[in-house]
Amino acid sequence: MIESAYLHIPFCQSICTYCAFERSANLKQIDQWLDVICDEVQNTLKQAKQNDPTFKLKTIYFGGGTPSVLSCAQLERLASLFADVFDPYGEWTIEANPESITLEWLQTARRLMINRISIGIQTFDAKRLQTLNRHHTPLQAKQAVALCRQAGFESISVDLIYGFAKQTMADLNADLDAFLELDIDHLSIYSLILEPDSALGKRGYVPLDEYENALMYEQIDKRLTQSGFEHYEVSSFARNQKYGLHNSLIWDDGQYFGFGFGAIGRDEQGLYHHSGTLKQYIQKQSHLEYEENPNPWFDAIMTGLRTTMGLNVLKWNLRYGFDFKQRYAHVLNQYSECFIEQNDRISLTKQGMEILDTILVEFLMED
Template identity: 45%
Template sequence: MAKSCYVHIPFCGSICYYCGFCKSVSSNAVKEKWIDQIHKEIQSKPISSLDTLYFGGGTPNILSKEMFRALSLPLMEFLDSDYEWTVECNPEFITENQLQEFQQLGVNRLSIGVQTFQDSLLQKIGRHHSSKQAMDSINLSREFGFHNLSVDLMYGLPGQSLDDVIRDLETFFSLGIDHLSIYSLQIEENSIFGKKGICSCDDELEADMFEQIVKMCKKHGFEHYEISSFARNQQYSKHNLSYWTDQDFYGIGCGAAGRENGILYENTKDLVSYCDRGPMPSFISETIQERAFDSIMMALRTQFGLDVTAWQKRYGLDFFMQYKNVLKKYLGTYLCLEKNHLFPTEQGMEILNTILVDFLSEN
C-alpha cells in the first residue's frame, strides 16, 4: 500500500511562459467544485498512513486560507509521526497569515519557486515576483519556523548567460538553505514559449551551466543526490525519493499522476471534466520489462542508484545477463557497481539520457 501522496493544485494567478503543467486561472466557484471532487477522490483511495504528502501545482499557496484548510483536513489524519508535508509556494503569494496557517496545520517543508534571482530574467519568463520579494519570503518563512526549505531555480533561460547562473547560485548560497532543485528549461509544446517558437538553450552552453552548478554546489558542501537536486545535512526530499526508489504513490486531483499496485495512471487534465465527473484516470499499460526499465531509469537519477538484488527479486529478471552490453560499455567511468548497487558517477549523470537509451535498447 502506498505511503506517499501527491495532490495537484492546478490554479495559478497567471501563467508563466515556460509552464506546460496542468494549470488554470479560475473563479472561487470552480475551486469549490474542485475541492468537493478532491474529497470524493480521497475517500475512494485505500489510504491508511502516509510518510509523505506533497502539494504541487500550479500554485498551491494561491488558495485562500479556508480552501487550503478544506483541502488539507481529510489528509492530515493519515500522516505518520515522522511525516514530511511539502507545499510548493510562489513568493508572490507568501504572507504572514499564510505561513501561520501552514504552521498550525502541520506543514513542515516549503518548496519555494524562485526560478532566478534576477529581475530582468524573471520578467522574460513571465514571473510577477521580484528577486527581493523572493528573498523576503524565504526570510519570512524562517521567522515562522520553516527551516526545511527548498528553492527551485532554472537555467538555460532565454538570454541567460553562464555568469547569470553563477550569480543566482551565489545568491542562493548566501541564504543558507540546505536544499536546491535546479532544472534546465525544457520548451513544452503547449507552453507560451512553445507556441511562440522560443528555442532551447544551446546544448554546449547548457552543459557548461550544469558543470558549473555541480562544481559550485559541491564546493558549498551539497551532495548531488539526484540529477536535478542538491542537499546539505541530508535534507533530501523524502517525497521525491519515493518516486526514485520505485515506490507506489497516490496521485490526487486534476492533472495528477500516481502509481498503485505498480500500475501508473494519470487523471484527466480537463478541469471542467474533473469538477463534473471526477478524476477519470487513464491507466498506463506496461509489460514487466517496461516496468523494470522505469525502475532503472528512476534509480539512476540518484547517487543511491539501483539495488540490483531487490530489482531482480521484484521483476524476476537477470539484470547482469540482460544488460551485460550496457554494463561493459559504461562501468568504470560512467557507472559504478558496489555491493550490488549500480549508481552513476558525475560523468554518468552528465550523459544519463544516452546511458538510458542503451538500457532501453536491451529490453
C-alpha cells in the same frame, strides 16, 4: 503498501510563459474543485484504513499549479483530511510562489503539520522573471524565504531555472550567489525546456543550446558542491542531508497515491491519472485511467540511475522477475568504469552521470 501521496492543485494566479503543466487561472473554480478532491481523498484514505488500520503516509506532496493560491481556509479543509494518516516523523511538502504567500498562510500550513516548503523562485533576475511571466520581484523572493523561516519551516527548497536566451556565465553565477546567500539546504534546478505550445515556444524564443547548457550544468555542479551540497539527483542538490524524501521514494521505484486532476499516481498496476479535462474532473465526469507502459522496469532503471542512491537491484529483480546483471551484462561491461556497485545497489560515477542519457539508451536497446 503505499506510503506516499501526491496531490495536484491545478490553479495559478497567472500563467507562466514556459508552462506545460495541468493548470487553470480561473480561481473561482477552486471551491467547486475542493468538493470533488476532498471526496476523492476521503474515499481513498478510508479504503486504505479499512485495508490496514495502522496505515500511515510517510510522505505527502502538495504540488501544482500553485498551492499557495489556496486561502488559509481552503488549505485547512484539504490538509486536515490527512491529519490522522500522516506519520508525524514523515515529510509533508507544499509548493508555493513568492508573491502569494503570507505569514498567516505559512503558519496555517505549519499548524496543519506541513513541514517542508518548495518555493518557485526560478531566477533572481527581474528581467528574466518578466520573460517567464512570474509576478514576484527578486526582493519578494528573498522575503518569502524569511517568512518561511519566521513561520517555523526548517526544510526549505528553492526551484531555479537556467539556460535562458543570452544568459551568460556571470548571470548564472549571480543567481547561484543569490541562492547561496539565502543559506538554504535544498535546490532543484532545471534547464529551460520549452514545449512548442508554451507561450514562449510560440513566440519563437530560443533558450541556450545544448553545449552552453552543459557548461552551465558543470558550473552549477561545481559551485554547489564547493558550497557543501551533495548533487544527489540530476536536478537536485542537498546539504546537511536535507534530501527530498518524497521524490527520493518515487525515484526508488516507490508507489504513491495521485490525487486530483493533473496528478499521477502509481500502484501495483502501474501509473494512473484522471482522464479528460479539469472541467470534467470538477463535474465528476472523469475517471482514473492507467497509462500504457510496455516496460515499467526501464522507468525504474531510469529514475534510479538519476540518483546517487542508485537502483536497488535486488528489489528490481523481485518486482520485475528478471536478473538485472544477466539481462544488462552487455551495458554493465561496456561502461564498467561508470558503475558503482554497493550492497544491493548500482549507481553511476560522476563520469557516468555525465553520459547518463547515452547509458540509458543502451539499457533501452537491450529490452
